[in-house]
Amino acid sequence: MAELGAGVRYCLADSWRILLCIDAVHSIAVDKSRLHSSRVNECNRVLSTVALGRSGGLCEYGAVPKRKIIVHIATSADGYIARSDGNLDWLTRRPAPKGFYGLPKFSRSIDAKILGRKTFDVSVKMGASFSAKDVHYVFSRRPPSASAPVGVQFVTESIKAFAERLRKEDGKNIWMMGGSEIIGSFLDEGAIDECIITVVPTLIGEGIPLIAPKHREVALRLRSLQRFADSVVQLHYEVRRPRP
Numbered sequence: 001m002a003e004l005g006a007g008v009r010y011c012l013a014d015s016w017r018i019l020l021c022i023d024a025v026h027s028i029a030v031d032k033s034r035l036h037s038s039r040v041n042e043c044n045r046v047l048s049t050v051a052l053g054r055s056g057g058l059c060e061y062g063a064v065p066k067r068k069i070i071v072h073i074a075t076s077a078d079g080y081i082a083r084s085d086g087n088l089d090w091l092t093r094r095p096a097p098k099g100f101y102g103l104p105k106f107s108r109s110i111d112a113k114i115l116g117r118k119t120f121d122v123s124v125k126m127g128a129s130f131s132a133k134d135v136h137y138v139f140s141r142r143p144p145s146a147s148a149p150v151g152v153q154f155v156t157e158s159i160k161a162f163a164e165r166l167r168k169e170d171g172k173n174i175w176m177m178g179g180s181e182i183i184g185s186f187l188d189e190g191a192i193d194e195c196i197i198t199v200v201p202t203l204i205g206e207g208i209p210l211i212a213p214k215h216r217e218v219a220l221r222l223r224s225l226q227r228f229a230d231s232v233v234q235l236h237y238e239v240r241r242p243r244p
Helices: 037-052 100-107 117-125 159-168 180-188
Strands: 002-005 008-013 016-022 027-029 069-076 080-082 110-116 135-139 152-155 173-178 194-200 220-227 233-239
Touching: 069 159, 069 180, 110 117, 110 180, 117 135, 159 180, 173 180
Parallel strands: 069 173, 069 194, 110 135, 110 173, 135 152
Antiparallel strands: 002 008, 008 016, 016 027, 069 080, 194 233, 220 233
């Protein structure tokens, strides 16, 4: 496998260029000029595989894209997701723009959410709604409450086993909602695929950081950057995997 950068990856088979998959624009180009009929048939088979799963991102030869676990979260300009007491006043008092920074579109691309127990408890207090069609996986060291809402599943298995299981199951991508501890724990286990960080142009001085503090180094690749009229900036990163 050879990397071309900028989201481009191609696959080699018998020294011929079989497939070029460009994730950023979801387009496919094939060089068949030197292929025998048997190779053309093979190429068409691979293209059919990719066409069925374009939404899954970068493609590998003959592979079906897996579900992704994606962090989608807002931070202050100094990197906090909430004040020290969990208050989000600096975020919630901002007027919601048309399109709400692409969140409705993102929501249609996922069918499950992951969150830590603290974030779940705050969501319940804020009146969040839950349903059987909107699965929430809550990681918690404490036993679940007897009155857990419909659609909420408390998770006790390891992060690595949980992520591997979900990625193999059929479905859309999974939204990692936070908070900082669960995001950090998933990063440490290599269980985060992408991060979409919406940076609000406000400094709050102190608070809960995006990721729980710990010595770590996680390389990212910038997929896109979007600026909005209200000075909000949205960064979309792909988590780079260590080379074997």
